[in-house]
Amino acid sequence: MPGFKVPVDDYLFLFNEVMDMQANYKHIEGGDLATPDMLEAIFTEGAKFCENELAPLYQSGDEGCQWHQGQVTTPEGFKEAYRKYTEAGWSSLTGNPQFGGQGLPTSVSSAFNEMLNTANWAWAMYPGLSEGAVATLQDHGTDQQKQVYLSKLISGLWSGTMCLTEAHCGTDLAQMKTKAVPNSDGSYKINGTKIFISAGEHDLTENIVHIVLAKLPDAPEGTKGISLFIIPKFLPAADGSVGERNAVNCGSIEHKMGIHGNATAVLNFDDATGFLIGSPHSGLSAMFTYMNVARIGTASQGTAAAERAYQGASAYAIERLAMRSISGVKNPDGPADPIVCHPDVRRMLLTQRVIAEGSRAMVCYASQFADLYTSAVDPKKRQQGEDRLGFCTPILKGFITEQGVVAANYGVQVFGGHGYIKEYGMEQILRDSRIATIYEGTTGIQALDLMARKTLLDKFQQLKIFTSEMRRFALPYILSTKTSKSLRKYAWLTVKMAVKWRYLAFRTALQAKKNRDAIGAGSVDFLMFSGYAFMAYMWLMMAAKAEAKLESGEGDSQFFRDKLHTAEFFFERYLPQSKVHAKTITSNLDSLMGMPSDYFDNSK
Numbered sequence: 001m002p003g004f005k006v007p008v009d010d011y012l013f014l015f016n017e018v019m020d021m022q023a024n025y026k027h028i029e030g031g032d033l034a035t036p037d038m039l040e041a042i043f044t045e046g047a048k049f050c051e052n053e054l055a056p057l058y059q060s061g062d063e064g065c066q067w068h069q070g071q072v073t074t075p076e077g078f079k080e081a082y083r084k085y086t087e088a089g090w091s092s093l094t095g096n097p098q099f100g101g102q103g104l105p106t107s108v109s110s111a112f113n114e115m116l117n118t119a120n121w122a123w124a125m126y127p128g129l130s131e132g133a134v135a136t137l138q139d140h141g142t143d144q145q146k147q148v149y150l151s152k153l154i155s156g157l158w159s160g161t162m163c164l165t166e167a168h169c170g171t172d173l174a175q176m177k178t179k180a181v182p183n184s185d186g187s188y189k190i191n192g193t194k195i196f197i198s199a200g201e202h203d204l205t206e207n208i209v210h211i212v213l214a215k216l217p218d219a220p221e222g223t224k225g226i227s228l229f230i231i232p233k234f235l236p237a238a239d240g241s242v243g244e245r246n247a248v249n250c251g252s253i254e255h256k257m258g259i260h261g262n263a264t265a266v267l268n269f270d271d272a273t274g275f276l277i278g279s280p281h282s283g284l285s286a287m288f289t290y291m292n293v294a295r296i297g298t299a300s301q302g303t304a305a306a307e308r309a310y311q312g313a314s315a316y317a318i319e320r321l322a323m324r325s326i327s328g329v330k331n332p333d334g335p336a337d338p339i340v341c342h343p344d345v346r347r348m349l350l351t352q353r354v355i356a357e358g359s360r361a362m363v364c365y366a367s368q369f370a371d372l373y374t375s376a377v378d379p380k381k382r383q384q385g386e387d388r389l390g391f392c393t394p395i396l397k398g399f400i401t402e403q404g405v406v407a408a409n410y411g412v413q414v415f416g417g418h419g420y421i422k423e424y425g426m427e428q429i430l431r432d433s434r435i436a437t438i439y440e441g442t443t444g445i446q447a448l449d450l451m452a453r454k455t456l457l458d459k460f461q462q463l464k465i466f467t468s469e470m471r472r473f474a475l476p477y478i479l480s481t482k483t484s485k486s487l488r489k490y491a492w493l494t495v496k497m498a499v500k501w502r503y504l505a506f507r508t509a510l511q512a513k514k515n516r517d518a519i520g521a522g523s524v525d526f527l528m529f530s531g532y533a534f535m536a537y538m539w540l541m542m543a544a545k546a547e548a549k550l551e552s553g554e555g556d557s558q559f560f561r562d563k564l565h566t567a568e569f570f571f572e573r574y575l576p577q578s579k580v581h582a583k584t585i586t587s588n589l590d591s592l593m594g595m596p597s598d599y600f601d602n603s604k
């Protein structure tokens with residue numbers, strides 16, 4: 001597999017040129033720390049860590065974790081890389097300074113997480129999960145819980161997990177069976193089994209803090225009866241150090257399709273001691289703090305798959321010789337032309353590239369709202385951040401992870417037969433990428449969240465805010481005589497996407513009045529259309545900035561010209577795919593729901 005290079009220029013372009021991050025930072029605590037110089041230093045040093053320490057362990061880590069009598073050993077080199085990561089202070093980048101964190105904005109770690117994921121997805125999940133545990137305790141923990149756990153988690157000395165799934169339920173958590181019974185000392189006795197717990201057992205840290213959903217004896221039916229608990233692997237001693245072993249044990253780890261270096265554990269809680277987080281029966285809403293953090297991290301795993309697959313495929317396409325170009329010989333001294341000359345290979349490479357760069361911009365854009373939500377000084381801004389991030393999250397998670405799989409698949413295809421062979425590393429990216437569309441809520445569930453909760457129940461408010469902003473941004477480029485012909489076209493296409501996006505939402509609402517299944521029938525296509533619309537806005541922003549930079553003669557002109565080439569491919573050849581989704585959303589329902597369920601019963 002070719003070496004991996006972090007696209008630092010692209011992060012700096014987004015942070016310093018395309019988005020007005022500095023203006024947003026003025027509204028948040030710790031924003032003053034993230035100066036352009038500081039951002040450059042963090043991204044450059046972070047890139048070195050990812051390229052030198054993590055990327056070389058990506059392929060070897062595919063050998064996987066080993067389970068022996070409840071203990072898990074991570075692949076060779078993982079532990080050492082984790083030690084270097086924590087010693088260099090990377091784990092505390094955005095942590096609360098009160099608990100030893102460096103207090104930088106969430107958007108900074110969001111970009112850094114993408115680098116980590118691209119360099120070594122399976123490894124990056126170990127510290128990635130701790131971030132969600134920190135966010136949950138920060139928002140919902142008692143002062144004492146914060147004192148005991150936060151500094152350990154922020155420093156990376158301890159790690160975190162999220163434990164929702166049980167054998168019979170992952171999506172439908174109302175069916176959960178894990179039980180919590182109060183002890184006389186205020187703690188709880190927890191019994192049950194959780195499955196598929198990422199980073200559930202490993203040898204990287206001295207303690208693992210499980211954040212677990214369970215039901216109290218008096219729990220009401222359904223999701224309103226779920227509570228949230230901290231269940232540490234080792235109970236903290238009075239002085240805060242690691243104390244007695246708790247009754248939580250790793251029964252096994254899964255043999256799975258990808259991310260072999262990350263242990264997916266079965267955890268048995270047999271009279272384990274747990275501590276309630278927040279109030280009884282309100283665990284699921286508290287857990288959403290964790291899930292919102294994890295969902296944005298998962299979205300950037302889609303970007304990571306696209307970036308890594310693109311880097312591998314583009315390097316191969318330059319070197320690999322096959323046939324002659326139909327438009328004339330390109331490599332007269334060689335036996336054949338490089339495959340990068342062939343239009344279909346370019347189609348695949350450019351698709352990967354628009355996905356990687358476009359989705360990176362989407363996550364960066366939304367990370368401004370994450371900054372407001374987590375750290376705005378003004379409560380109104382905090383609410384605004386939460387609302388806007390809430391609308392973006394299912395689109396980021398659902399659309400980007402699906403596109404990440406598309407890009408990883410093209411990585412295999414560009415390599416031809418070699419893509420299918422383990423040694424070349426491309427099939428690993430495809431296998432790894434596949435889980436991102438499943439965990440943290442499947443694409444189908446993200447789509448329902450976007451359509452039902454974030455659009456229809458919201459009475460289109462957030463959709464209107466988003467699409468109005470798109471139009472406000474694009475219109476001046478349509479009206480100005482100074483705009484280039486291409487940019488005017490991109491702006492026009494973006495406005496059309498904004499208008500169509502709203503229309504599709506209204507049409508579905510009307511259809512749903514007659515038949516409620518219209519929501520589920522169109523929701524994934526609506527999610528995908530939303531992703532294309534969101535990405536169109538991002539590509540317009542990037543193209544506009546690149547054109548302005550070229551006109552003013554500032555910066556690296558090759559970088560900006562490349563950006564404009566990629567933008568052209570996006571608008572000409574990638575965006576038209578949105579039309580299929582638009583058409584399908586409003587197709588007749590009978591083709592999907594008309595047949596009885598036993599139509600699918602092959603035993604009859």
Ligand SMILES: Cc1cc2nc3c(=O)[nH]c(=O)nc-3n(C[C@H](O)[C@H](O)[C@H](O)COP(=O)(O)OP(=O)(O)OC[C@H]3O[C@@H](n4cnc5c(N)ncnc54)[C@H](O)[C@@H]3O)c2cc1C
Pocket residue numbers: 162163164165168169170171172195196197198199256264435438439440441442443444445448520
């Ligand atoms: C490698 C790996 C790591 C994981 N890590 C974690 C972890 O750290 N913590 C954790 O708690 N869990 C974890 N999970 C579990 C994961 O989050 C669940 O598998 C996922 O949420 C889906 O749940 P399920 O498997 O029960 O599928 P089900 O809920 O049974 O769903 C099956 C299918 O039905 C669809 N479906 C279900 N309900 C509806 C509906 N109402 N409308 C439309 N479609 C529907 C789903 O979209 C899916 O396609 C992990 C799983 C894996 C494989």
